[in-house]
Amino acid sequence: MSFLTRSSLKNRLILSLATLAIVALGLISMGSLKQELMPSLQAPMAFISAQSQGLAPEEMASSVTEPVEQAVRAVPGVTSVTSTTSSGGAQILVEWSFGENDEETLRTIRSATESLKPSFPSGTEVQVASGGAGDLPAMVLSAGTSGDQETFGDALQQTVVPALKGVPGVRAVELAGQETQRITIDLRPADVTRLKVEPSALGPILEAHGAALPAGQADSAAGPLSITVGSRLATLEDIQALPVPTPEGAVTVAEFADVSIETVPAQTISRVNGNPSLTLQIIPSQGANVVDISHGVNAELDRLAPILKAEFVTIFDQAPYIEQSIHDLSVEGGLGLLFAVLVILAFLRSWRSTVIAAVSIPLSLLITLVGLWWSGNTLNILTLGALTIAIGRVVDDSIVVIENISRRRGDGPLTIDGIVASVRQVAGAITASTLTTVAVFLPIAFVSGIAGQLFRPFAVTVSIALLASLVVSLTIVPVLASWFLNRAPKHRAAAAEASQPVAEGSADDAPLAPEDEVPSELDEIHTAPDRLQRTFMPALNAPRRHPVITLVASALLLVATLGMTPFIQTDFLGSSGQASLQVVQTPPKEATADLVAAAEPVEKTLGKIAEIDDITTSIPVPTPGTPTSITYDLRVKDGADVAAVESKVQKALDGLADSGTIELASQDASLAGAGDGIALAIQGNDPAALRTASDLLEKQLADADGVRSVKSELAGEQPVLRVKVDEPLAARLGFDRATIAKAVQEALSGTTVGTLMYEGRERDIVVRTPGSARTADKLGEIMLPVTAQQTAEAQKAAAEALEAKAKAKADEAKTKAEKELDSQINTATKQRAELAGQIGALNKQLAELSAAPIVPADPLSPEDEAVLQAQAERAEQLSALQSAIEGAQSGIKAADEQIKALRQSRTDAAAQQAEAEAAEAEQKAATEVTGTAIPLAAIATVEEELTAPTITRAEGERQVTLTVTPEKGGLSAASRAIDEAIAETDLPAGVTFEQGGASAQQDEAFSQLGLAMLGAIVLVLLVMVATFRNFRGPLVLLISIPFAATGAILGLLLTGTPMGLPALIGLLMLIGIVVTNAIVLMDLVNRLRVAGASLDEAVEHGTRLRLRPILMTAAATVFALVPMSLGLTGGGVFISKPLAIVVIGGLVSSTLLTLMLVPVLYTLVERSRDRRIAKRAERRARREERRAASAEESTDVFEVAADSD
Known part of the structure; x- marks a missing residue:
């Protein structure tokens, strides 16, 4: 890596400008980084919430919860499905494997639930939310x-x-x-039926009349005028006067309903x-x-x-x-x-050397900020904690470089050759040590769960900082050394000139020397020890003189370390230390008025505590069958001791009587959603066995060590009203359970048919169906809707009645016709008899007249005869006239009879038409007949029953959860207490157990980080093998790793800090830190041996020469972490403090190991190797001697034979 140093020294101006650019970019990144409390988390889970008002827990579970469970369990990747069902509601938690496509899985879950909606009871609402x-x-x-x-x-x-x-x-x-307020329209059943009003038509009518609609504009003398159709409803009277169309014509709302404003x-x-x-x-x-x-x-x-x-x-x-x-x-x-x-x-x-080394800290951190910005990470307590922890570590490489440059320079001038040579001497060691520390964080990329998501940004931050520090130490530090260290103090410069009048060349003007002109490491062996070396070397040489004692003491120390582990408290993430508390009260009575009354004494009691700034009370509306709790969020004053306030609050609340159950808990916003409670899941198919097991374990754990409180979700049975339907009668009338449930729900809650802008606010419009009931004893009066079956039966009955009426009328007409015919026959017979008697009398008269003579008694005179003749003619005329008159009268009579017959025919036709129309009207009325509404009591009875308020299921089985809250730092103790309670309690058969919550999260995180540590050790081994080109040195250093835990465990015990995820991350860091100084030490020892030093000389002088940088790096890291370990300011203490304590303790013990145990192990291994090499060389020499002797004997024999010839 020395080529970086040489290149930097050649291009110092360019490097200076690049450094300034990095500083500027780092400052920009610092202001641009998003700030948040914790890294953004995306838990692989989804929450399904289902609401169906009026359903009891059993019905809710069978009709909604179980179908949803079966559907989502079939989604690929889903690992767990847990549900909690209560009256009218269900909460279903779906979890899937890390690494699955969260968006795709969530989309599939939503699709699965949507496909079930048609099969759910009417009014069921289902929502799916992600777990992020x-x-x-x-x-x-x-x-x-x-x-x-x-x-x-x-x-x-x-x-x-x-x-x-x-x-x-x-x-x-x-x-x-x-x-809020809503407009309530209470229908009057009798008027609705009488007027044939359709309630569902009210919504559109009200919305249509709820606003004035624009209709354009018209011209007038004064100018254009806007046209508005209708007017906005402004009062309840306007709604009452609203016309509603019906088959009989329009009627007003007031004619069939009462309109009012109701507060919700x-x-x-x-x-x-x-x-x-x-x-x-x-x-x-x-x-x-x-x-x-x-x-x-x-x-x-x-x-x-x-x-x-x-x-x-x-x-x-x-x-x-x-x-x-x-x-x-x-x-x-x-x-x-x-x-x-x-x-x-x-x-x-030296303040110059100090400044040069210290420059690497801000530069490395600024480069890290640029890396965080570029990689999309945020500035949160984990990444900032990583930067803080890195402060002590990023200076290590620069310390080693600047110390080596200063030590090798001595009192002479600093040359570029000397700088390059000094950096080259430690470049391999600091590169290997940095890479080992970075390597330990690589396995975190494969850690899943909360631990992986939380600490992956932490690992990225530390890795970037360490790599940046390595680059800074190999480039910027040598350049700064060439500028500032060459300016030696005057008294040292004078001494240097006296002893060395001609220098090889200053760092500013000397030509670069070839790379092979490097001073020998053996020259440093003969340098005089300084005060620090003289102080510590006797103690460091003692272990090598007594290796057996050293190894035995180390073994005992390791055993003691293992023996201390059971005494360490454990937790998951710890408390975030936010200044807030939460009180949860479960009052004995659950009516809203009782809840409000129960909250008042608690509020007054909390208000008397001076350290509390604000009290926020949340009183939920009671839900049938579900225990109702009041929540009080307490905001503690700045600077107040939260633990002390918690104790004072608990003491004050303990004195309240008749307030129900009151629990107090710190409110950690999370810790990424990781609570500190242990969820003990008790599973089985027998509800009675689950209750028995829950009661036994709750009693057993109440006084267990490490357990602060135990709470079972299995509350006492709650009363519910169950409507028992007469199924055969209901089926005959066309009713099913869904129809009856909907009718009851609408009667109790009403039906929202729309919204209306009323008095400047948008109001819901609720129509209450006929027979609305508000109390349990009135449920039987709820009027059920008329079913199609009822209507069909009513129409059938009407048709049968009409047919019977028609038949009766036909029978009546037939009887009347028969009576009239008999009467006519009797009259005709009587008339015939009378006519027959009249004909006989006439015939008799005719016979008498025919027998009488016609001649008169006295002859007639002509005049008399003429008179008679005239009289006879006149009589004939009169008779003819009489006959004509009678004929005319008969014609008139016949005409009268015809007219009478025609009139009677018309009357009969009109009567028949009226009768036909009446029959048709009756037939039409029969087809329009509807059934009569009946009350609920006609087909069902309402009874009060006791049932479980909630039903919890996991993987298809019934489940009861006990929430065990451990004492602070007592997570492992509480977990052990649960195991002992299960083992010691005689529990019902068929019941299984599973621990979840913080305990399960801790177990999963600990196991994954344990695997990460093994992976880190393997990676460290690979880096060291690549550095040392053999297995002996790396194996020696790996053996020392377990001893580093001694200081970490001792630090946790002395400070009372629990072992959690932050402490485990600290142990993971120690794996790299332990070998860092050892690599620097062993690298020099190996160089000295290669240069020709003996084993003892190399180990002794290598330890002496690396004493200062090792102590400097360790002390710098330790003191840099001291403020965090003390939690001086309290920020991010739940993450940084345990981590800092572990690193400090482990670094102290690992430094001692590096300087005392590692040289002993190295000496023993190398000495053993040297003996094996010596033995092999001796055996090889003996074989060579024997071979040479054998060859000499053969030569002698050959010469003797030649002489004999």
């Missing part, structure tokens, strides 16, 4: 006022929400806790310091800077608060903690930088 942190709010605010809450909510919605949406980076603003309570009652408030959630856009969002939101609130006369209280805000953490870690980093510089100055005793 993108939807988490950047801020949660509480807004309060002393005025009207609805008016205030409208003002927030119209003024604050748009203003906050305009803040750069804000994706959405959600307002919650506002009471908020889903959550929010209060701040006892006063009603509303909640604002600020949702950031993808990739937005939450710090900038916080500043922008606070600026808008400061502007709007006086205008609205509102008080805004911050419930949750990441920005202050992010800024404070960044500031605190920056302060700790600055202190570490100062301490490291002081250490270098103390060892080198």
Whole structure:
């Protein structure tokens, strides 16, 4: 790597400009990096939320939860499906393997759930959300006022929400806790039926009449006038007067319904310091800077608060903690930088050398910031913690380089040849040591889960910083040395001139020497020891003189280290230290009024604690069958001791009576969603066995060591109202369970048919179906909708009635006709008899008249005869006239009879037409007949039953979860207590157990990081083999790695720090750090041996010559980490403090190992090798001697034979 040094020295001006460019780019990157609390996480999971009001847990599980479980379990890559079902709701957690395509898996899950919607009960809503942190709010605010809450909510919605949406980076603003009003139309069943009103038509009619519609404009003398059709509904009377079309004509709403305004309570009652408030959630856009969002939101609130006369209280805000953490870690980093510089100055005793070495720290960090910016990482407590930890490590390479340059220069002038030679002497060692440290982080790329996502940016940051420090030490440091170290103090310059009047050439003007003209390392053996070497070398030489004692002591130390491990406390990530607490209260009564009353004494008690700034209370609307809890978020005053406040709060709440269960917990916003509780899943198919196992284990764990609290999700059975349907009767009438459930739901909640702008606000319009009931004892009065079956039966009955009526009328007509015919026959017979008697009398008279003589008694005179003749003629005329008259009268009578017959015919035809029309109308009416609505009580009974409030399933089996909260640092102890409780308790058959939560996450993370450590050791071995070109040296250094854990474990025990993920990362770093100084030492020892030094000389003088740089690098790193290990400022302490403690402890022990144990092991291995080589050489020499002797004997025999010839 010396070519970099030589090239840099040749192009110092270009390198200077490049350095300035890097500084400028680093400063730009520092201001451009996105700031956040934790790295963005994408958990491979999805949350499915299903809501179906009115369904009991059992029905909800069978009709919604189980089909969804089966569908999503078939999605490729899904590893776990867990569900919790309660009354009217279900929560389903779907997890899949890391490495799967999250977007594709989520899309497949959404598609699977969408395909099931047609089979769900009516009104079921299903939502699918990802498990990432993108939807988490950047801020949660509480807004309060002393005025009207609805008016205030409208003002927030119209003024604050748009203003906050305009803040750069804000994706959405959600307002919650506002009471709203809706327009309620309560139908009157009798009037709806009588007027034949269709309730579903109300929505479109109301929306159509809810606004005045523009219709153009017209001209007038005064100018164009706008034309508006209709007018906006302004009052309830306007709605009541609205016409609704029906088959009988238009009717008004008031004729069949009552219209009113009804207040809808908020889903959550929010209060701040006892006063009603509303909640604002600020949702950031993808990739937005939450710090900038916080500043922008606070600026808008400061502007709007006086205008609205509102008080805004911050419930949750990441920005202050992010800024404070960044500031605190920056302060700790600055202190570490100062301490490291002081250490270098103390060892080198030269401010020039100190400044040159210290320059590598800011340059390396600026290069790292550029790398973070370019790679898309953010500035968070992990990357900033990595930068802080790297401060002590990035100076190591520069220390080794500058120390070697200074030591080899002596008191003479500094030449370019000397610089290149000095750098070349250590270039291989520092390159190998840096690469080993970087190599230990490569396996983290393959660590999955939270550990991988959290610490991958940490590993990237440290790796970039170390590689940057290597480049700086090989390029910039030599150039700075050529400029500043050549200016020796005057007294040293005079001495140098006296002893060496002619220099080889200064660093500024001497020509470059060939690379092979390098001073021998043997020359350094004969240099006089300095004070530091004289102080430490006796102690460092002692182990080599007593190797057996050293090895035995090391073995005992290793055993003692292993023996200390059970005493180490463990956790997962630890507490973030945010100044907030959370109190959860479960009151004995769950009515809304009871919840509000139960919250008041708790608020008053918490308000008396001086260290609490604000109390935010959230009271949810009770859900049937689900225990309701009140949440109090407490914001602690700046500078207050959170642990002390927690203790004071707990003591104050313990004195409250009749308040139900009250639990207190620190509110760590996460730690990436990793809580500190252990979830003990109890699985089985027998609910009674699950309850028994849960009760036994809860009792057993209540007083176990390391356990702070135990809570079972299996609450007592809750009463529910079950509608038991008479299935045969319901089926005959056309009802099924879904129809009945929908009718009950609509009767209780009503049906939203649209929205309406009323009094300046958009209102929901809710129509309540006939028979609405508000209490349990009125459920039976709910009127069910008329089914098609009921209508068909009604129409059939009407048709049968019509047919029976027609038949009766036909029978009546037949009977009447028969009676009339009999009467006519009787009359005709009587008339015939009378006519027959009259004919007989006439015949008798005719006979008598025919027998009488016609001649008169006295002869007639002519005059008399003429008179008689005239009389006879007159009689004939009279008779003819009489006959004519009678004939005319008969004609008139016949005409009258004909007219009468025609009139009767017309009357009969009209009667028949009327009868036909009546029959047709009756037939039409029969086809339009609808069924009669019946109450619920006609086909069902309502009974109260007890049932489980929630049903939890995992992988298709019933499950009950016990949440075990361990004591601080007692995660392993609590996990062991659970195992012992399971082993010691006589549990029902068919019940299985599985630990989850923090315990499972810890086990998974520990196992993966353990594998990462093994992989790191393999990579370190490869780097060292490539460096030393053999296995002996690397194996010696690997044997020393376990001993480095001694200081780390001792540090954890002495400080009471739990072993968690940060501490494990520190152990992973130690693997590279342990061998770093050892590589620098062994590289020089090997060079001395190659140069001709004996084994003992090489080991002794190599240790002496590397003592200063090893102690300097170790001390610089240790003192740079001291502020972090002490947690002086508190920022990011849950990550940086354990890591710093482990590195400090391990570095101290590893430094001692490097200077004491490694030389002993190296000496023993090399001496053994030398003996083997010597033995092989001796055997080879003896074989050569024997071969030479044999050849000599053969020559002698040949000569004797020749002489005899």
